[in-house]
C-alpha cells in the first residue's frame with residue numbers, strides 16, 4: 001500500500017480523499033465503443049464501471065498550508081449510503097484542522113472539486129476553511145456565469161463557488177500564476193475552459209498536480225478518449241497529448257485527483273505504449 005505522503009524537494013504533499021464516484025462506462029465515455037475497452041479491462045471495476053477517487057491534496061510550501069480541490073462536499077441528508085462526503089473525516093484522521101489552511105486552490109470549478117468550499121448554516125454560507133483565501137481560474141469563474149453552461153456543467157457553483165466573492169474570499173487568477181515560490185499554475189484547458197494544473201518545483205525536483213487531464217489510467221496512452229465531462233473535446237485531446245508527452249519526457253512525478261489512491265505516479269513506457277506507473281512508498 002503506497003503512503004499517502006510524498007515530498008517534492010521541500011514541498012510535502014498528503015493525499016486526502018472525499019471518497020469515490022463511480023459511473024457506468026457508456027454513461028461516462030459515450031463516444032468510446034465498449035469493444036475498444038477489450039485490451040483495457042483491468043482499468044475498470046469488476047462491474048465494468050469507471051471509478052474515481054476524489055483526492056484533495058494538502059500541500060505544505062513556504063510555510064503555508066494549501067488545499068488543492070475540495071471534493072463533492074457534504075453527504076446529502078437523503079442519501080446516507082453515498083460513497084463520498086468523507087473529506088473532513090479524513091482531515092481529522094490525519095490530525096489536520098480546517099482552520100490551519102491558508103489557501104484553497106481549485107484546479108477547475110466542476111462540482112467534484114469545489115464541494116467542501118462552503119457549508120450552509122442558518123441560511124448563510126460559511127467557509128469550511130475559515131482562514132483561507134480561495135484561488136480559482138477567472139476563465140472558469142466566467143464560465144460558471146454562462147447560462148448555456150452553468151446548469152449542466154457547474155450545477156453547484158451557486159452554492160459552492162459564487163458566495164466566495166460576496167464573502168470577500170475569492171481570488172480570480174489567470175495564466176501562469178505563482179501561488180508560492182514553489183507552486184505555479186499551468187493552464188491545461190479543455191476539460192473546462194480555465195482548467196489548470198499546478199507545477200511544484202523545489203530543490204531541482206518537479207511534480208505536477210494534474211487536475212482532470214486524466215479520469216482513467218487508459219487515457220495515458222489513449223489520449224484521444226474524451227469523456228462526457230470534457231467540455232471542449234478537441235482542446236482536451238490537444239492538452240492531454242502534449243502534457244503526456246512532456247511528463248513522460250521529463251520524468252515528472254504526477255499527482256492525480258481521480259486515479260486510484262493516493263494518486264502518485266509517473267508516465268512510463270513499455271512495448272511502445274505509454275502507461276501509468278504508480279509510485280510505491
Ligand SMILES: [Zn+2]
Pocket residue numbers: 110112113212258
Ligand atoms: Zn473531476
